[in-house]
Amino acid sequence: MEGEAAEPPPGDGDPQEVPKKGENGSDPKDPPGCPQPDxxxxxxxxxxxxKHSNTLTNRQRGNQISALPAxxxxxxxxxxxxxxxxxxxxxxxxxxxxxxxxxxxxxxxxxxxxxxxxxxxxxxxxxxxxxxxxxxxxERESALSLASMGGYTDIVTMLLERNVDINIYDWNGGTPLLYAVRGNHVKCVEALLARGADLTTEADSGYTPMDLAVALGHKKVQQVMENHILKLFQKKELE
Structure with missing residues (x-):
């Protein structure tokens, strides 16, 4: 089928240019061993x-007849x-x-x-x-991990309300929180932390969510996690 590729709609993170893949399919900016989604x-x-493109087709331009979409x-x-x-x-x-x-x-x-x-x-x-x-x-992909990867916070929240495993891991040890951090999806990270996502869980590479945020330079996500840790300490002191 001929057509023009449609990018998935953006999540809630800051708009970023999609980097070119490295030789192994990873982003050049990713630290070694960073969990890589498929x-x-x-x-x-x-x-x-x-999805049907809004771009004018050859037929609309009056040129040659283009193939009809399915x-x-x-x-x-x-x-x-x-x-x-x-x-x-x-x-x-x-x-x-x-x-x-x-x-x-x-x-x-x-x-x-x-x-x-x-x-x-x-x-x-x-x-x-x-x-x-x-x-x-x-490969142990879950709806929660996929929604977190895209930064779709409303879907993440909807799935968490169905008591899915918030720390589910896939074939390379990636968790919903790790994928949300990797994508720089601030609101999604906040939602996962609010529901008890484990900040100590490591990917197979050994990276924790905080390690990943620091390595990728995602300062807003890093601040969200630091604030969350501070609240946990304050809560423990009051107990």
Whole structure:
């Protein structure tokens, strides 16, 4: 299918230019051993359709005829969840049992795709329909980690209200807090800390969330964590 790639909507962190990948797929600015999310999760690749671009097509310009995009009725339930196509998603869910938690080849359910792309209304609808927020994909990716990676604080809060594991770790030891710190998502970090995210948890590389914030120069996130630690000490003294 031809189309123009659509970037995931920004999270709540400060706007940043997306750096080019290094030879191993990591960002050049990342410290050695920094937990690396699976970049393909955030790229709509083979199985996930591209959102329609607002850019004029060749046909609209009066040039050669361009290929028609796939129609919504040809998309899978996972593709519809990633794009937030609620009306078509409802139709799919009504076709059979257990579709709401059906995994794709990577173990991603519709809820995981919706969380990864910040589709809050889709996440809410899937949870109401019975989507399991505790499901892990093949490399232990969780809806909470994916939402934290993108800085989607409202989705993070919604999932935490469903009592998901706030310190869940994936294949390289990355936790929701570590991914929120790495993405410089200040509000998301605040939300996770407020619900008891563990500041001492280390990635496989040995980095704690504070280590990561310092190494990446994320001063606002660092200040949030320092304030949180200070409050914990003050609370302990009063007990």
């Amino acid at each position: 970049r393909d999760i955030l790229d709509q690749g083979e199985g996930i359709p591209l 129609t919504l009725d040809t998309l899978s339930i996972h593709q519809l969840a990633a794009q937030g196509e609620l009306s078509q998603l409802r139709e799919h869910l009504q076709k059979g049992e257990n579709l709401v938690n059906k995994p794709d080849e990577r173990g991603f359910t519709p809820l995981l795709w919706a969380a990864a792309f910040g589709e809050i209304e889709t996440v809410r609808y899937l949870l109401e329909w019975g989507a399991d927020p505790h499901v892990l994909a093949k």
